Amino acid sequence: PIDGQRLWDSLAEMAKIGATAKGGSCRLALSDEDKAGRDLFVSWCEAAGCTVTIDRIGNIFARRKGHDDSLAPVVMGSHLDTQPTGGRFDGVFGVLAALEVVRSLNDRGVDTLHPVEVAVWTNEEGSRFSPPMMGSGVVTGVFTLDEILDKVAQDGARLGDELVRTGYAGDAPVDHPMHAYLEAHIEQGPVLEVEGKEIGVVTGAQGQRWYEVTVTGVEAHAGPTPMRLRRDALVAAAAMVQAVQRVGLETAGDPCATVGILDVHPHSRNVIPGRVFFTVDLRHPNADTLADMDRRFRAAVAAIAEQNGVSAEIADFWHFPPTPFAKPLVDRVREAAGGFGFSHRDIVSGAGHDAVYVAGKVPTAMIFIPCEDGISHNEVENISPADGARGAAVLFETLVATAGK
Amino acid sequence: PIDGQRLWDSLAEMAKIGATAKGGSCRLALSDEDKAGRDLFVSWCEAAGCTVTIDRIGNIFARRKGHDDSLAPVVMGSHLDTQPTGGRFDGVFGVLAALEVVRSLNDRGVDTLHPVEVAVWTNEEGSRFSPPMMGSGVVTGVFTLDEILDKVAQDGARLGDELVRTGYAGDAPVDHPMHAYLEAHIEQGPVLEVEGKEIGVVTGAQGQRWYEVTVTGVEAHAGPTPMRLRRDALVAAAAMVQAVQRVGLETAGDPCATVGILDVHPHSRNVIPGRVFFTVDLRHPNADTLADMDRRFRAAVAAIAEQNGVSAEIADFWHFPPTPFAKPLVDRVREAAGGFGFSHRDIVSGAGHDAVYVAGKVPTAMIFIPCEDGISHNEVENISPADGARGAAVLFETLVATAGK
Numbered sequence: 123p124i125d126g127q128r129l130w131d132s133l134a135e136m137a138k139i140g141a142t143a144k145g146g147s148c149r150l151a152l153s154d155e156d157k158a159g160r161d162l163f164v165s166w167c168e169a170a171g172c173t174v175t176i177d178r179i180g181n182i183f184a185r186r187k188g189h190d191d192s193l194a195p196v197v198m199g200s201h202l203d204t205q206p207t208g209g210r211f212d213g214v215f216g217v218l219a220a221l222e223v224v225r226s227l228n229d230r231g232v233d234t235l236h237p238v239e240v241a242v243w244t245n246e247e248g249s250r251f252s253p254p255m256m257g258s259g260v261v262t263g264v265f266t267l268d269e270i271l272d273k274v275a276q277d278g279a280r281l282g283d284e285l286v287r288t289g290y291a292g293d294a295p296v297d298h299p300m301h302a303y304l305e306a307h308i309e310q311g312p313v314l315e316v317e318g319k320e321i322g323v324v325t326g327a328q329g330q331r332w333y334e335v336t337v338t339g340v341e342a343h344a345g346p347t348p349m350r351l352r353r354d355a356l357v358a359a360a361a362m363v364q365a366v367q368r369v370g371l372e373t374a375g376d377p378c379a380t381v382g383i384l385d386v387h388p389h390s391r392n393v394i395p396g397r398v399f400f401t402v403d404l405r406h407p408n409a410d411t412l413a414d415m416d417r418r419f420r421a422a423v424a425a426i427a428e429q430n431g432v433s434a435e436i437a438d439f440w441h442f443p444p445t446p447f448a449k450p451l452v453d454r455v456r457e458a459a460g461g462f463g464f465s466h467r468d469i470v471s472g473a474g475h476d477a478v479y480v481a482g483k484v485p486t487a488m489i490f491i492p493c494e495d496g497i498s499h500n501e502v503e504n505i506s507p508a509d510g511a512r513g514a515a516v517l518f519e520t521l522v523a524t525a526g527k
Numbered sequence: 528p529i530d531g532q533r534l535w536d537s538l539a540e541m542a543k544i545g546a547t548a549k550g551g552s553c554r555l556a557l558s559d560e561d562k563a564g565r566d567l568f569v570s571w572c573e574a575a576g577c578t579v580t581i582d583r584i585g586n587i588f589a590r591r592k593g594h595d596d597s598l599a600p601v602v603m604g605s606h607l608d609t610q611p612t613g614g615r616f617d618g619v620f621g622v623l624a625a626l627e628v629v630r631s632l633n634d635r636g637v638d639t640l641h642p643v644e645v646a647v648w649t650n651e652e653g654s655r656f657s658p659p660m661m662g663s664g665v666v667t668g669v670f671t672l673d674e675i676l677d678k679v680a681q682d683g684a685r686l687g688d689e690l691v692r693t694g695y696a697g698d699a700p701v702d703h704p705m706h707a708y709l710e711a712h713i714e715q716g717p718v719l720e721v722e723g724k725e726i727g728v729v730t731g732a733q734g735q736r737w738y739e740v741t742v743t744g745v746e747a748h749a750g751p752t753p754m755r756l757r758r759d760a761l762v763a764a765a766a767m768v769q770a771v772q773r774v775g776l777e778t779a780g781d782p783c784a785t786v787g788i789l790d791v792h793p794h795s796r797n798v799i800p801g802r803v804f805f806t807v808d809l810r811h812p813n814a815d816t817l818a819d820m821d822r823r824f825r826a827a828v829a830a831i832a833e834q835n836g837v838s839a840e841i842a843d844f845w846h847f848p849p850t851p852f853a854k855p856l857v858d859r860v861r862e863a864a865g866g867f868g869f870s871h872r873d874i875v876s877g878a879g880h881d882a883v884y885v886a887g888k889v890p891t892a893m894i895f896i897p898c899e900d901g902i903s904h905n906e907v908e909n910i911s912p913a914d915g916a917r918g919a920a921v922l923f924e925t926l927v928a929t930a931g932k
C-alpha cells in the first residue's frame with residue numbers, strides 16, 4: 123500500500139544533511155544539521171497538505187485532517203536527531219515511513235475517521251543533551267518543560283536557547299492530545315536478521331538504569347610517586363569499567379551493561395589522575411533482574427573504591443522500568459504483518475524509544491525492521507530497501523485499522 | 528649566605544599569578560598566566576641589574592656580568608610553567624632560588640670569574656604542549672626549533688603563535704653557551720621527608736618512555752547489542768590501564784607506570800565506545816629494567832587486544848635514558864650541603880627536568896629539597912621556608928665554587 127522507492131529516496135535525501143565520512147549521519151539534537159533536517163521534513167509535510175504545529179519543547183506535529191477532526195489524532199513518528207557518529211536510519215526511518223503513510227493515504231484518497239499525525243520528537247538520542255527521549259518525556263509529563271529547557275549540552279549550550287536559535291521554540295502547549303501512537307524503527311540489534319524475520323512485533327521495551335560515577339583519588343606526580351603510595355582514580359575506574367562488564371556478562375536473560383563516557387582529570391600525561399567521571403547504562407527486560415544488576419554494580423564499585431584507597435560516588439541519572447506496549451495494538455501489528463505474509467516474531471526492544479514514554483499515556487505499539495549485522499549507533503548502520511518498504515506497509519495497515527474509516 | 532625571607536616573599540608573590548582555588552597555581556605554558564609570571568620575573572631581574580635575553584624558543588636568560596665576561600656563563604634555573612592543577616613550588620622554586628643567589632651576590636658584592644645567569648626554560652611540564660622540557664631540549668639539540676614551534680596544544684594553539692602572542696618570541700639564537708648548569712628543585716616524592724634529610728644530592732634522573740595507545744573496537748548501541756557480540760574499546764582499554772599498573776607493581780627497584788590521559792570516542796552514554804586513546808608513562812632508573820618494562824607493556828596490550836577482539840596501536844611518543852649528572856659537580860653539591868651541616872643523601876630524580884637535557888651538553892647537577900608528604904603536580908604541594916632557604920644556600924655555595932672568583 124506504500125511506495126517503497128519514494129520512501130527510499132526520501133531517506134537518501136535526508137541522509138545528505140549532516141552526512142559523515144563513513145556514510146553515516148551527524149545531526150546532534152538542535153544543532154544546525156538537526157535544524158536543516160527538520161526544515162526539510164516540514165517542507166515535505168506541507169507539500170503533502172499537512173498542517174504543521176511546533177510545541178514548546180520543539181516537537182513537530184504534521185497533521186492530516188480526519189473525517190471527524192474533533193477526535194484525537196492517531197500519531198505516528200520517531201526522531202530526526204542522531205548520535206555523533208550515527209546512522210542514516212535510527213529514528214529517521216520511523217519519521218519518513220510515517221510520512222510515506224500520509225503520502226500514500228493522499229494517493230489513495232483514504233479518508234480516516236481520526237486525524238493522522240506525523241511526530242518528530244525533540245532529542246531522542248540523549249547524546250548532546252541528556253537524558254534521552256526529552257520531547258516525548260515532556261509531552262507525557264515524565265519531565266517538566268522548565269527542567270528540560272534548562273538542560274546544558276556537552277558543548278555548553280542551553281537547550282531552551284538552542285530551540286530559539288534553530289527556530290523550533292514553538293508555542294503549542296506540551297500536553298498534545300493523542301488517540302494512539304505507532305512507531306516504526308530499525309531493530310538496532312541482530313535478532314531479526316539472525317532468525318531471518320522480516321518484521322519485529324514489539325511487545326515492549328526493556329528497563330534501563332543510567333548512572334554517573336565520580337571517583338576521587340589523589341593527584342600526584344607520575345614520576346617520583348612510588349606505586350604503592352598512589353591513589354590513582356583511573357586505575358580504580360578501570361577496575362569499575364570491568365566490573366560493569368562482568369555485571370553484564372554474568373546476568374541471565376538479555377542484559378546490557380555499558381560505560382559510554384569516561385573523563386579523566388586533570389588530563390595530563392605525567393599526573394596520576396585525581397578524579398575520573400564515567401557513565402553507566404544497565405538494561406534488562408525483567409524488573410527484578412535489573413534491580414539485582416543495580417545491587418551488584420553498586421557493591422562492586424564500593425569494593426573497588428575501598429581496595430584502591432579512593433572514594434566513589436554513584437548518582438542516579440535516569441531510569442525507566444520494563445515497559446509493555448498495548449496488547450490490542452500489538453496484536454494489530456502482528457495481524458498486519460501476517461496479512462502481508464511477512465515473516466515476523468515478537469521482540470522486546472533493547473533501546474528506549476519515544477514510544478516508551480508515550481505508552482504511559484495512550485495505547486502504543488512499535489514495528490521493528492532488521493538492520494544489517496544488528497549494527498546501530500554507528501555510521502555503517504544499514505537496512506535493505508525491501509525491509510524498509512515492509513515496515514512502512516505494516517505501519518500503513520496498523521494506522522488505517524487504528525484511525526478508522 | 529642568602530635571604531630566606533626574601534626568597535619566601537618572592538615565591539608568595541609569584542603564586543598570586545594563576546592562583547587556584549585550593550592554593551595551587553595554574554600557569555600553563557605560554558598562557559596569559561605564564562606570560563604574567565615571566566613578566567614579573569623579568570622585572571625582578573632587571574631590578575637586580577641583570578641583562579635579559581630571550582631566545583627563539585622563548586627561554587629567558589638573565590645575566591649578571593662576570594669578572595671575565597668573555598667566559599661562558601654558569602647557568603642556574605628551572606621553569607615557571609605549571610600543571611593544570613599544579614603547585615606553587617615545582618619549577619618556581621628553582622627559578623626564584625637562583626634569583627635569590629644573584630640578589631645575594633649583589634648584596635655581598637661578590638665578583639665571580641664567569642658570568643652568572645638565571646634561566647627560565649619554556650614549557651618544562653609538557654602538559655599544555657607535549658612532550659616536556661621543550662626549551663632545554665631545543666637549546667641542547669634534542670629537538671629542532673622548527674618541530675617545536677609547530678607543536679599544537681590540547682586547546683588547539685600552535686606553540687610558535689603563542690610565543691608571539693605572549694611577547695616571548697625572542698631573537699637570540701638557541702645554541703646558548705653554558706659553562707655549567709645547576710638546578711634546585713623540590714623532590715616531588717617522599718624520600719627526603721620520610722628519611723628526615725634536608726638536602727637531596729641528585730646523582731641523575733631515571734629514564735622515561737612515553738607512549739600513545741589507540742584501541743579500536745566497534746561502536747554499537749548500548750541497548751540491543753548483546754554482551755557477547757561487543758567489541759568494546761573501553762572495556763579493552765580498562766584492562767590495559769590495569770596491565771600498565773601491574774607493570775609498575777611487578778617491577779623491582781623504583782618503577783613508575785602511569786596512564787594520565789584517556790579519551791573515549793564517540794563519548795555518548797548509550798554508545799559502546801568504538802575508539803579509546805590513552806597515554807602511558809613508564810620510568811625506571813635502570814636502562815635494562817626500563818627496556819623490560821617496555822616489553823611487558825607491549826606484550827600485555829597485544830594480548831588484551833586479541834582477547835577482546837579489538838586492535839591496539841602503540842606509538843612511541845617521547846623517551847630519554849637514565850641520565851647521570853657530572854660527578855665533580857655532584858660532589859660539589861654534597862660538599863656544600865655538608866659544609867652547612869645539613870643532613871643529606873644521594874638521590875635519583877624520579878621526574879625529568881631541564882637539567883636532564885642540559886646534562887647532555889655541559890656539566891650539570893641538581894639540588895633537591897623535601898616537599899610535604901611527597902606530593903607534587905597537585906594544588907596542595909608545599910615546602911617549609913627553612914627547607915627552601917637551605918636549598919638556596921647550597922645553590923649559592925655550589926654556584927660560587929663553579930663560577931670562580
Ligand SMILES: NC(=O)NCCC(=O)O
Pocket residue numbers: 212246247248254255472473474475748749750797
Ligand atoms: N533508539 C535509541 O537509540 N534511543 C535512545 C535511548 C536508548 O539508548 O535506549
Ligand SMILES: NC(=O)NCCC(=O)O
Pocket residue numbers: 343344345392617651652653659660877878879880
Ligand atoms: N618536574 C617535572 O614535573 N617535569 C616534567 C617531566 C616529568 O614528568 O618528569
